[in-house]
Amino acid sequence: MTFHCKNFDINADRCNKLKGECIPGRRGCVLEGKVKLSEELQKKVDALNDKGKA
Numbered sequence: 001m002t003f004h005c006k007n008f009d010i011n012a013d014r015c016n017k018l019k020g021e022c023i024p025g026r027r028g029c030v031l032e033g034k035v036k037l038s039e040e041l042q043k044k045v046d047a048l049n050d051k052g053k054a
């Protein structure tokens, strides 16, 4: 499946909504809680969330 998010800035390779890296499913992402993430993506989201706690 391919997906194009309107918030993704393809030139800057970043999320305009969250002003940072596009990690689909991350907190605040339009896909948060709506999709089942791959194991690899889930790890990225978890790592990002862990960073936020520190």
Ligand code: SF4
Binding pocket: 005, 006, 007, 008, 009, 014, 015, 016, 017, 018, 021, 022, 023, 024, 025, 026, 028, 029, 030, 031
């Ligand atoms: S993080 Fe989510 S909202 Fe942001 S560009 Fe990626 S898919 Fe879209």
